[in-house]
Amino acid sequence: MNLHEYQAKELLKKYNVPVQEGFACSTVQEAEEAYRQIKTQSGSKFAVVKAQIHAGGRGKGAIKENGINGVKVGKSLEDIQEFAQKILGGTLVTVQTGPAGKVVNKILVAQDMYYDGASERKEFYLSILLDRSKGQNVIMYSTEGGMNIEDVAHDTPEKIFKEWVHPGGGLQGFQARKIAFNLGLSGEAFKNCVKFVTNLYNAYVGLDCAMLEINPLFKASDDKIIAVDCKMSLDDNSLMRHPDVAALRDITEEDPTEVEAGKYNLNFVKLDGNVGCMVNGAGLAMATMDMIKLSGGEPANFLDVGGTANAQTVEAGFKIIMKDPAVKAILINIFGGIVRCDRVAAGVIDAYKNLGNINIPIIVRLQGTNAEEAKKLIDESGLKVQSAILLSEAADLVKKAVA
């Protein structure tokens, strides 16, 4: 599950991680009030307006309707009003959103951290994530902040440092110091950075993050170390023990069909193809998508119906897949082990009858326990459903359907 920047920053504050302070606003009036408060608190007339969507590249991205960037620095109430008006409700298109863009429902009006002071301002990069091969969390950081880290990794790999954290002992003091030294910090900034990294790691583990990225990690001109931006995604499997965090989910950021599928406990991912599929098991579901492609079609979705493919789940699956007008055929591929194929077949027939007018070819491949009986049930049902037992037969039927 992904969080918005403003939500992630609120969570980080609970772990004493210093963040760029701000207020999440849904209206121009709220933005005005936020600006007044920020001005009073910081004593500066500068403030930043940041569009809150689940995608990066907001600063360079632009609102489709009026061309304004997704992140703007203002120096007056009028500026903030203008930005809020233009960004709120607009469709922000960034390198990560695709051409359709995403509607901005909230903006973050935040303090400007780039004020002048005694020392030089600096932007760094720091993220914490899982290193799958080592089975350990790794802190990845660089002196090159504020830019795309993939580019840094590609062009100047020597500027990326990694620090692995032992799962038993946790992050050690020497590791936090090493990070601060490698970032070239000294004095107060060094001390602040050690605290920042330590608290940030605690937040990563405490919140069960899948990924926590601070870019830029900012050294202000008064040696404060601050998270100016924050990208946080949480481990879905851990949400059961963080009900407060789970409640922060913003379903307007998700595909509506996927949200609906979730209500039926169906694991669904929307794709752009013309052949829908319904499969039991994630691996077989991916393999079925691949097979559709090899048969000349394009998969319209990923859908794992899980262990119990009964009439209810199959019906829900049909409904969800057929919402997409691009779908020209549907392939149901069930390997019946514990669940018997004849029962699945009966479920498919019931679902088909309940839905009535299905005008696209349905191909049902049932293999495993009672596969022959299942095929007979389908073939004798009088419905326009094609049946198969072997995966290769199903592939041939898909080929004919898309030809």
Added chain:
Amino acid sequence: MSVLVNKSSKILVQGFTGTEGTFHATQMIEYGTNVVGGVTPNKGGTTHLDRPVFNTVADCVKATGADVSIIFVPPAFAADAIMEAADAGVGLVVCITEGIPVQDMVRVKSFLQSTKTRLIGPNCPGVITAGECKVGIMPGFVFKTGRIGIVSKSGTLTYEAADQVAKAGLGISTAIGIGGDPIIGTPTKEAVELLMNDPETDAIVMIGEIGGGMEAEAANWIKADGNRKPVVGFIAGQTAPPGRRMGHAGAIVGGADDTAEAKMKIMSECGIHVVNSPADIGKKMAEVLNK
């Protein structure tokens, strides 16, 4: 000889009296697996499926001599269950549970390093030595006895492969479902290595998915080891979009190296017989063995 489990394995079930534990323990017993008892805290001293129930794994091991554990404990408590089994000295722990928090598995992996326990899974269908012993949730009848080993991240795709192997006139020695999570106890390479060293296995089916680098690691090992036995490989997720999690927690393309295409390329370069279509696994195996 066989890999991981055989006729003489003594199995204990953690989460024995729960719905899943009861159903699958019954199926395992029907298959002929020697289930010696189970563990459900606070139900020690009772009997379930004609087997004794214990409060702790240590008690169960002491009384029954169990050397394999299968876990059907809900995700929030599964990491604890794995560590309890390892602490009690159980040599092989098979964890079926799907949905264990990743940070829990980070701790488990580290904990296991100081023990002699091998973990299979989590989020896996288990292990089956055809005709001898089923420690998992797979439909036993699909796995006809024979001399082909299977290593797979996916459940139903394992059944599919086993079925195709049978239809090609061959059979299965041991099938190992290693699991679809980002952190698992036995990675592809270790499972393949077990089968390479098994005198009762002639060839191996290796089924992977997008995400992570385990298939590449296994492929490089197979080549370095001299391609002692033929390996037929398939990677699910050639059509998966980047950045999206495809059902399994670990099945997500993060970079250029963990796409299906990249994995299939490395596997081919290392002498593995890679099939593009999941429908060709059995056919390819028969073809390779008849050469």
